[in-house]
Amino acid sequence: MPDDYRRTLIRQISQHAHSEVVGQLPEGNWITRAPTLRRKAILLAKVQDEAGHGLYLYSAAETLGASREEMLDQLLSGKAKYASIFNYATLSWADVGAIGWLVDGAAIVNQISLCRTSYGPYARAMVRICKEESFHQRQGYEIMMTLARGSKEQRAMAQDALNRWWWPTLMMFGPHDAESYHSQQSMHWKIKRQSNDELRQKFVNQTVPQADFLGLAIPDPELEWNEERGHYHFGEIDWEEFSRVIAGKGPMSRDRLEARRRAHEEGGWVREAALAYAEKQGTRAAA
Amino acid sequence: MSAALFEYTLRLGDDALIDGQRLSEWCGHGPFLEEDVGVANTALDLIGRARLLLAYAGTVEGKGRGEDDLAYTRDEREWRNVLITELPRGDFAFTTVRQFLLDAFNRQLYERLCLSLDATLAGIAGRAVKESEYHLRHTGEWVLRLGDGTRESNRRAQRALDDLWPYTAELFESDPVQEQMEAQGIAPATASLRAAWLHTVEPPLRSAQLMIPGNTWPQTGGRQGMHSEHMGFLLAEMQFVQRAYPGQAW
Ligand SMILES: [Fe+2]
Numbered sequence: 001m002p003d004d005y006r007r008t009l010i011r012q013i014s015q016h017a018h019s020e021v022v023g024q025l026p027e028g029n030w031i032t033r034a035p036t037l038r039r040k041a042i043l044l045a046k047v048q049d050e051a052g053h054g055l056y057l058y059s060a061a062e063t064l065g066a067s068r069e070e071m072l073d074q075l076l077s078g079k080a081k082y083a084s085i086f087n088y089a090t091l092s093w094a095d096v097g098a099i100g101w102l103v104d105g106a107a108i109v110n111q112i113s114l115c116r117t118s119y120g121p122y123a124r125a126m127v128r129i130c131k132e133e134s135f136h137q138r139q140g141y142e143i144m145m146t147l148a149r150g151s152k153e154q155r156a157m158a159q160d161a162l163n164r165w166w167w168p169t170l171m172m173f174g175p176h177d178a179e180s181y182h183s184q185q186s187m188h189w190k191i192k193r194q195s196n197d198e199l200r201q202k203f204v205n206q207t208v209p210q211a212d213f214l215g216l217a218i219p220d221p222e223l224e225w226n227e228e229r230g231h232y233h234f235g236e237i238d239w240e241e242f243s244r245v246i247a248g249k250g251p252m253s254r255d256r257l258e259a260r261r262r263a264h265e266e267g268g269w270v271r272e273a274a275l276a277y278a279e280k281q282g283t284r285a286a287a
Numbered sequence: 288m289s290a291a292l293f294e295y296t297l298r299l300g301d302d303a304l305i306d307g308q309r310l311s312e313w314c315g316h317g318p319f320l321e322e323d324v325g326v327a328n329t330a331l332d333l334i335g336r337a338r339l340l341l342a343y344a345g346t347v348e349g350k351g352r353g354e355d356d357l358a359y360t361r362d363e364r365e366w367r368n369v370l371i372t373e374l375p376r377g378d379f380a381f382t383t384v385r386q387f388l389l390d391a392f393n394r395q396l397y398e399r400l401c402l403s404l405d406a407t408l409a410g411i412a413g414r415a416v417k418e419s420e421y422h423l424r425h426t427g428e429w430v431l432r433l434g435d436g437t438r439e440s441n442r443r444a445q446r447a448l449d450d451l452w453p454y455t456a457e458l459f460e461s462d463p464v465q466e467q468m469e470a471q472g473i474a475p476a477t478a479s480l481r482a483a484w485l486h487t488v489e490p491p492l493r494s495a496q497l498m499i500p501g502n503t504w505p506q507t508g509g510r511q512g513m514h515s516e517h518m519g520f521l522l523a524e525m526q527f528v529q530r531a532y533p534g535q536a537w
Pocket residue numbers: 020049050053129133
């Protein structure tokens with residue numbers, strides 16, 4: 001395996017793993033406040049799945065010779081990137097719906113394409129993950145549907161969530177193709193199979209009718225069906241905001257990293273205890 | 288309706304829900320990723336169990352209250368969970384030792400409830416006993432690792448056990464509701480339950496170099512709705528959406 005190819009894969013897979021792990025936090029913020037017991041159970045199961053996705057992906061990266069510790073260090077020191085979308089705050093229950101519908105929806109578009117990626121263990125992790133992501137998206141859409149069919153206050157809550165999550169979701173697909181160095185490299189190695197702009201367009205095309213069905217307005221005055229091209233034309237992303245959040249200056253960037261660091265630091269004595277116990281057991285078995 | 292059966296089922300449901308609520312606070316904040324998955328797993332089982340029990344309590348009551356009415360619109364004095372479940376999650380040792388004590392209790396309780404003359408409770412117990420058996424294996428292993436790990440982990444686990452032990456008496460309290468349920472063959476006798484529970488928790492605690500505190504006085508009140516000051520905050524958080532927007536579907 002060429003060294004550059006291996007390094008690129010480790011970078012992409014570990015970033016993906018970090019995203020799953022940090023991705024537990026925004027929705028996790030609502031588990032204790034979920035408005036029904038059924039919703040609480042579904043949300044808890046979903047966030048648990050994300051932790052599981054993190055585990056499969058770290059394992060896939062480990063097959064390439066990266067250690068979990070190294071990867072974790074990079075996340076906690078702020079060196080490694082993770083999906084910027086998780087640096088936005090969840091302000092209402094509707095955000096849980098919007099994240100499932102839009103963010104998991106966008107993740108599926110990306111990940112379906114990755115099921116054909118050139119590195120086998122990554123592709124296999126993606127196949128497994130994609131199955132669970134579609135359940136995540138359905139539960140999110142179902143929440144949005146319930147709110148959209150609910151009271152005036154609930155509809156306003158749903159619209160507000162869509163307003164806040166729409167653009168950050170489009171940013172999940174990354175910079176325009178022409179500006180994405182990593183993306184071109186990855187396409188060349190067949191790690192990435194479709195370009196950022198292609199995937200973004202695909203997402204917009206499938207999501208606009210879903211918003212229409214909910215009776216919610218996508219916050220983009222330029223959004224319009226283009227008959228000739230057979231797709232939705234949409235407005236330009238605020239690339240300044242994009243760069244700012246990627247650079248770690250999103251509204252929740254500090255909090256997310258801090259939450260991960262705290263969990264890691266507070267867990268230090270637990271990991272030491274587990275290790276010490278295992279060692280004692282080993283000595284006892286040998287004796 | 289049977290007032291005692293309603294009350295008894297509510298106690299079981301509230302214990303499961305409040306324990307699950309506290310555990311779910313760990314989601315995304317555990318000491319490592321495998322444990323995030325593990326804790327969420329137990330929390331999910333407990334919340335699932337609470338849903339079945341509260342729904343059944345609502346049916347027994349016969350006033351049209353469902354699981355969510357009972358979970359989201361009762362005020363503090365109407366909650367029947369034991370106090371140990373509502374205590375703040377503390378550190379990982381506190382959560383683990385508490386869960387170990389409760390898993391051992393649930394394991395014994397639901398095994399006996401499988402033989403309940405109330406068919407619905409017996410059915411719920413059939414599933415619950417398998418879950419609690421599994422939870423107990425998990426927390427039992429952790430008690431060993433923490434107690435017999437490092438000095439630091441032993442100190443934390445011992446402190447947790449000291450703090451929690453006085454609350455365990457409440458699990459075996461008797462009162463007219465309990466007596467009536469026992470007399471009707473619906474609930475197991477608390478005395479035999481206590482012996483079986485002690486028999487379950489003592490050996491692992493001993494192997495883990497942890498000492499059961501002597502000379503404690505029992506901390507009780509939950510079954511009468513006399514809670515700790517933590518309960519109000521737990522409810523404020525859990526019930527917030529339903530309280531802010533009453534009477535809506537979610
Ligand atoms: Fe995921």
